[in-house]
Amino acid sequence: MRRVEADANRSADTHLHVFPLPEDWGVDVYLKDESVHPTGSLKHRLARSLFLYALVNGHITPTTTVVEASSGSTAVSEAYFARLIGVPFVAVMPRATSPEKISLIERYGGRCHFVDTAPEMYSEAERLARESGGHYLDQFTHAERATDWRGNNNIAESIVAQLALEPHPVPDWVVVGAGTGGTSATIGRYLRYRRMPTRLAVVDPEGSAFFPGWASGAHDYQTGRPSRIEGIGRPRMEPSFVPSVIDLMIPVPDAASIAAARHLRAVTGRWAGGSTGTNLWGVWQLVARMLREGRRGSVVTLICDGGERYRHSYYDDAWVAAQGLDLAPCTATLDRFLATGEWVG
Secondary structure (H helix, E strand, C coil), X not given: CHHHHHHHHHCCCCCEEEECCCXXXXXXXXXXXXXXXXXXXXXXXXXXXXXXXXXXXXXXXXCCCEEEECCCHHHHHHHHHHHHHCCXXXXXXXXXXCHHHHHHHHHCCCEEEEECCCCHHHHHHHHHHHHHCCEECCHHHHHHHHCCCCCCCCHHHHHHHHCCCCCCCCCCEEEEEXXXXXXXXXXXXXXXXXXXXXXXXXXXXXXXXXXXXXXXXXXXXXXXXXXXXXXXXCCECCCCCCHHHCCEEEEECHHHHHHHHHHHHHHHCCCECHHHHHHHHHHHHHHHHHHHCCCCEEEEEEECEEHHHHCCCCCCHXXXXXXXXXXXXXXXXXXXXXXXXXXXX
8 A cells, every 4th residue: 555655755746738729819728647656657646556456455465467458558557566566467458458558567477368359358357356366357347436526636627726726717618538447437526516617528439338328327338449549448348447427428430539639749749659649539529519608618538648658559541441441531620620620521
């Protein structure tokens, strides 16, 4: 516990950047840069919370092998915390996981255990934990309960504090994606707890069950398709996803996610992953709505992780072409929006 808390104490809060927009629009967009965490992503917060939750419940002891089902940034961050407290860590993931992610997990001392398809991760992680006498962290179940939504420096409290001196300190919208659903659950609950008028929008990539499940009210909705936008989107409605705290969901095409991530780099020089692009595609639609309605205010979203993890995918033209994605129309939509304030897409 002391080691985990000391790690948090050493880490400064993440920055809140302003995206450059025309002053006469009267709308401010802020990007909370979660890529500056020690393990380079928003999932550092989740991994810390999951380890603390398991420690205070007595699930992790000095000899416990910690197991997780994750092929992405959560496993990277969990490997970091496992090494920090001196316990073995195993990440169960599909064989198609990017070599960059595998390398990062192994760099922190984690072991990667492969399965053929993403849906196999859950049962295989449970089996490994059971047979080794270890503990399955199960981010997809425990994310929404491991973080204190009332405060204690959660991401929502941090955003609100950082906006205090801004022209529009109470944002109209906060926009996030959903992987486990833990971030949207924490932010949505905090906004209601603080009785804030801010609305929560969740963006969702192709192949994910979250948007159709939210729209239909089917809590057991499944697509069986993995998301190409790493870190967000799931083939099933995960237990940590809390639909009732969400005001709006926006489905986002994968080409739009990638185009928006590249567009961010072209405009600001900030290099982010595909999930950040998904966030921004939703942000610009909401800003355009505010402009049409003559509303002034602010919108906040997240830079979820850095783009260096995606050199061989989202920033590789050959990979994009092999996926059958055409970014040009989406890039044209973004350019037109920033030039005119009108959303035509």
